[in-house]
Amino acid sequence: MARTELRDALARADRASMQLLMGAGMALLSYVFVAVLLFTVVASLIVIGLGVLPETVLLLRRMAGAKRRQVGRWSGAEIREAYTPLTGTLVERVRKAVKDPGTYRDLRWLVVHFVYGLLLLYAALLLWVIGALVDGVWCALLGRRAVVLPLIVRLADLDTRWSTALLKPSPEAERNAELAERVEELTVTRAGAVAAHGAELRRIERDLHDGTQARLVSLSMRVGLARRAYDKQIAAGLGEAPPDPDVVRKLLADAQDQAEEALTELRHVVRGIHPPILTDRGLVGAVRALAAGSGLDVTVRDDGVEDGPRAPAAVEAAAYFVVAEALTNAAKHSGARRAAVELARGAAGLRLLVSDEGRGSADESGGTGLLGMRRRVAALDGTMEVVSPAGGPTRIGVELPCVW
Structure with missing residues (x-):
């Protein structure tokens, strides 16, 4: 039983150490980003290098986003992102990057994490050394629960709480982000509705052109032929040949069939609009x-x-x-x-x-x-x-x- 508990403690401590190691690696990346940030500040002081600022802010967002995903995997709770989209002209992008509260929130996290990320990793390494000695004897020989290795898990939890507090957007920024997402969703919805409306109009036009219109044209021709045949029969009746009503009757019957088919097509189109x-x-x-x-x-x-x-x-x-x-x-x-x-x-x-x-x-x-x-x-x-x-x-x- 003690060995099982020791294995469980080792597994949890190993996962927590990986979490802290990834956080420390991100903290080490802060050294590189500080150099990039200094270059950006110097370049932005001269107008020629002003375009570097939005790209640097985007890089900072990606680093903070990676930390949010890491924390979310450990805690199971997602940290929402709330940023102003950097779109438009160069001047507009620079203005949005400077005025976005998320930029300063990420900078604050970067500076603070630069310190506590490494400190928590060093503390975890120290606990590993102590835990290997204390818990190895405490659990394996005396059959007791591990007391040192679980502290590494608490360090990972502490890293999660601090990072969540630093990276979580303010309520106002979160509302703005939700509003922006809603606007984007409505834009896509409107485009889909316009496309569906256009497709429906084309379908109705196609049904009217290929079906109803063809039936009505045929009906008009049938009625015209019936009229001509009737005129001929009337003219023939004035002479010696008697009139033949069967021809006229057949043409009128065909015209009636065409009219019924045209009505059927119209009913089909109407059902497609609103049944x-x-x-x-x-x-x-x-x-x-x-x-x-x-x-x-x-x-x-x-x-x-x-x-x-x-x-x-x-x-x-x-x-x-x-x-x-x-x-x-x-x-x-x-x-x-x-x-x-x-x-x-x-x-x-x-x-x-x-x-x-x-x-x-x-x-x-x-x-x-x-x-x-x-x-x-x-x-x-x-x-x-x-x-x-x-x-x-x-x-x-x-x-x-x-x-x-």
């Missing part, structure tokens, strides 16, 4: 109709969506198209026989989950289906998660925020 079944049956009824016509054995589960007020039309339409595309993909590509759709009313909005028992390996880069679904969801500030390991199953979860 009328959503207005008539609601989201749950429309999804059940999709399930019935999908060719799969689909189970639809409703968790409060059908009860109470309905979601906004845009949210229902997005959910409907996601389910339709997911079931279509499952029927075409997954090889599944069964699928399930779950709709749930949440406090923040509508949640839906589409799953199938197919072969999995769904890839967003392999086609436009999943990408179109993600863009449609992102346009409403929603989220979509696709889990599709090789061998299945495939699960597509979507959350659409709305006020019920």
Whole structure:
């Protein structure tokens, strides 16, 4: 038992020592960075070397980021980064680098870590020497718990606490970083929504041009031929030959068929914009109709969506198209026989989950289906998660925020 505890203590102390050694190595890099910093200060005093300042700040950020990741691996708690992006012209980049509070926070950490990083490593080396003597006898011969080696772990914890306190951004900087991330996310979302809107317009234009317009042109020609045939029959009736109404009747019948096909094409286009079944049956009824016509054995589960007020039309339409595309993909590509759709009313909005028992390996880069679904969801500030390991199953979860 004592030997097991000694091995555990040695393993923990070894990991802690590696943590301190990496920290000390970063502290030694501070020597090099101090030289770079002095060069930057001197170069910035003359206008020619002003462009070095933003690059030096970026190097400092990378060093601080490496320390954040190291501390995060040891403690299990991530230290958030909050920096002002160094973009724009040279003058703007220099101004942002100088005014960014994160620059001075990283400099403060660099100076302080320059001292305590090496001191903690020296203390750990000393404890290793003492621990090899004391704990080796204390645990191996007397059967007691290690008392010196655990102190190395505490040194690593101390390094983590100090580094966290120095590198953690202020609440204001953290709020600004969250705001910047939100703006970037909305920019990407808007671009995706614009792309999805453009693709939808092109689809509607293509359907109208290739389908409905062609039907109407054909209808116009049929009506024109029927009119000419009718005129000829009238003219023929004035002579000796009797009129033949069968030709006119056939042309009018063809024209009627063309008109019905054009109406069918128009209905198809209208359903692509906003399915009328959503207005008539609601989201749950429309999804059940999709399930019935999908060719799969689909189970639809409703968790409060059908009860109470309905979601906004845009949210229902997005959910409907996601389910339709997911079931279509499952029927075409997954090889599944069964699928399930779950709709749930949440406090923040509508949640839906589409799953199938197919072969999995769904890839967003392999086609436009999943990408179109993600863009449609992102346009409403929603989220979509696709889990599709090789061998299945495939699960597509979507959350659409709305006020019920």
